[in-house]
Amino acid sequence: MSQAAKLRGRGTAGLPPAEPVDFSRLVLPASPNAALLSPPGATTQPHVAQPLLPVSPEAAWAALRMLGEAELRCWKMAEWPERRQVQWVVRSRLMNFPDLVNGQVVPLVGGSGIFLYSRSLLGYYDFGVNARRIAAWRARLDEALRAG
Template identity: 30%
Template sequence: MPGRATSGVVRQTIRWTVAAALLLLVWSVQAGAAAEGSDETAMREPRLTDFASLQTPDSPNAWLVAPPAYTAAKPNEDAADFAIDAVRLADAWQTVLRQQPRTTISLVSADGLQIEAEQRSAVFGFVDDISFRAIPLAANRSTVAIYSRARVGYWDLGVNRRRVRAWIELLGKQLA
């Protein structure tokens, strides 16, 4: 009987080894794609996202928060209103961005209301792009459009959704 138990352990060890090897292969392919993309994107000129004509992907690797009918794409969540003017809202957003690890501001519009940023993942350095627009509603009221998306990959494990929600919460605290 000890031979049977030993062979079961060996089979289980082989299964785990194969699963780990496949996982490492997938990660290395994605890391290679990210590295190739980083060379290409490092050389590209950052551009402001055109929220009016924005089309979101069918893949679950992006998250959009915006007022209804502000974008061509359907938002994943409606944006909240803030009791502050749009310029101060955009300034507060930049403060939130500067507090985030591995995050850089790549472009700010001439009016200061739109901010483009990128954040790299801690382990593999995957790049996500985050676009923000402060939208004036009245003298001391504004709202936001925020679009966070992965540059590579099909699925982001909910990273962009969690990021946008967490940063909106930090924005509220920044304004309090």
């Protein structure tokens, strides 16, 4: 069975073990199939800057952990509470391709910073799927924090 066939399992099946992302050392792939949202000045990688969230890291972490629950074909793979980081797999509707999404909350002076990193495990192009996902999850996070 090919690696691509293994990765097209159901849920988290067939995927490599979940690993936290070290955002301080992250190097985005050369392919256009990944998107990163980060606090301003937190990385030199191409990304979408997320302004400081004026909430405690605990409140931001509680909201972040719930983001994947609203997504179709999304499964939580792992959480690392000591890092305030979580990882999900999101499967495409038509071909069941897996994308990985990591989110992390970092404490900053005056609030919290958020990292969201979505990337495809298969293929070179993603037709903007990961960037749209980051934008949608960012909007849901903002909404959840406003609702308190």
